[in-house]
Amino acid sequence: MATIRDVDFGQVVKDALEAAKAEVNDPNTWKSLKDIIKNISDGLVADVKFIAKKKASGEFNEDDARVFLEDQKMLARIRIRSVAIINLQIAERIWNAVAEVFRKAINTALGWTLL
Amino acid sequence: MRPVRKTGLFPRTWLLVVSLVLSLLASGCTVRLVQPYDEKLATDTEAVFKKASTLIDTGISKSPLRDEERMTLKPSENSEAHYSKFEAAYNSLNTDADALILRALAKSQDLSPIGDKLQKEIAALIDESVPSSCTELEAELGAATSSLTVKNYVDLKCLFVRWKDQHADKQFTQDSQILKRSNWEGRKNILFNAILAILKAEAVKQN
Numbered sequence: 331m332a333t334i335r336d337v338d339f340g341q342v343v344k345d346a347l348e349a350a351k352a353e354v355n356d357p358n359t360w361k362s363l364k365d366i367i368k369n370i371s372d373g374l375v376a377d378v379k380f381i382a383k384k385k386a387s388g389e390f391n392e393d394d395a396r397v398f399l400e401d402q403k404m405l406a407r408i409r410i411r412s413v414a415i416i417n418l419q420i421a422e423r424i425w426n427a428v429a430e431v432f433r434k435a436i437n438t439a440l441g442w443t444l445l
Numbered sequence: 446m447r448p449v450r451k452t453g454l455f456p457r458t459w460l461l462v463v464s465l466v467l468s469l470l471a472s473g474c475t476v477r478l479v480q481p482y483d484e485k486l487a488t489d490t491e492a493v494f495k496k497a498s499t500l501i502d503t504g505i506s507k508s509p510l511r512d513e514e515r516m517t518l519k520p521s522e523n524s525e526a527h528y529s530k531f532e533a534a535y536n537s538l539n540t541d542a543d544a545l546i547l548r549a550l551a552k553s554q555d556l557s558p559i560g561d562k563l564q565k566e567i568a569a570l571i572d573e574s575v576p577s578s579c580t581e582l583e584a585e586l587g588a589a590t591s592s593l594t595v596k597n598y599v600d601l602k603c604l605f606v607r608w609k610d611q612h613a614d615k616q617f618t619q620d621s622q623i624l625k626r627s628n629w630e631g632r633k634n635i636l637f638n639a640i641l642a643i644l645k646a647e648a649v650k651q652n
Contacts, residue, residue, distance in 0.1 A: 373638075380631070380634070384627045388511050388512075389510055389511055389625060389626065389627035390627055391512060393617055394625070394627060394628060394631075397611055397617065397628070398628075398631040400578055400607075401578075401604060401607065401608075401631065401632070401635050402635065403575055403578060404577070404578055404600050404603055404604050404607075404635075404639075405604075405635050405638055405639050405642075406575055407571055407575050407577065407600050408597050408600050408601070408639050408642050408643060409638070409642045410571055410575070411567070411568075411571060411593045411596060411597050411600075411642075411646070412597065412642040412643060412645055412646035414567045414593055415479050415593050415594065415646035415649070415650075416645070416646055416649045418478040418479045418560070418563065418564070418593075419478070419479050419646075419649045419650055420649075421478055422476060422477065422478040422479060422560075425476055425478075426475040426476065429475060429476070430475070
């Protein structure tokens with residue numbers, strides 16, 4: 331992992347994961363969130379590396395970096411939403427499978443087609 | 446009684462479970478939490494990616510590398526990298542982005558009430574933590590729907606609007622209306638990742 335101006339971004343990612351883990355405080359929820367947070371953290375590090383490289387080569391001035399990060403904000407919104415859509419889709423499938431089992435069981439148990 | 450967690454995730458999870466149970470008891474039918482897969486929307490998204498990618502590649506090939514090189518391009522209007530040479534392509538891209546929003550909007554009505562409620566909450570959380578860079582666009586189009594899919598396309602359009610504005614911005618381009626190669630390279634990275642995220646979410650619906 332990159333070290334830029336004495337900042338060890340490998341350690342930054344570890345610290346970010348620890349901070350997120352402390353907030354979640356639930357092993358099962360953490361298990362499902364860890365990869366997502368790691369992915370977001372790695373993305374942020376890649377962005378910093380990109381800016382640092384462009385700054386060092388003289389291709390980026392401060393305004394260029396600011397505009398790039400502002401665009402990254404919009405990308406972050408899209409990424410978070412897409413993760414939410416994927417999780418909702420999974421929840422929908424699980425729930426509909428469970429509902430179908432219950433629907434059949436309740437109708438059979440009562441002998442009527444109630445659901 | 447269990448203490449309420451400070452993240453607020455737990456009460457929301459329980460609310461969701463209770464709502465889903467009530468939904469089953471009330472309707473006895475399946476729930477729809479996300480808007481259904483739309484083959485045309487996915488295909489059109491790929492087409493917009495190709496168009497935007499071509500625009501960006503042209504920008505990379507025609508633009509100067511550094512500020513010093515840009516300053517030598519006088520008059521800047523004669524440069525192949527000048528805003529005037531890209532304006533039509535930006536406008537066309539914005540029209541395509543509008544069409545994607547319209548298509549997504551037309552298919553956004555099929556959610557169950559619980560799906561609509563959940564998407565509204567998620568959308569509000571995202572707006573609160575990472576506000577949009579296009580407040581007018583968000584107020585005009587984003588506020589009209591709770592659909593996360595539609596909102597992704599509104600943000601994609603926001604990127605295209607911003608890119609056009611940046612290229613036309615004399616202050617940002619140091620009075621030249623010419624971007625540098627690195628600006629385009631940053632856009633290439635952002636475009637790829639934005640479309641990838643959108644299509645990943647659509648692909649899960651397809652399975």
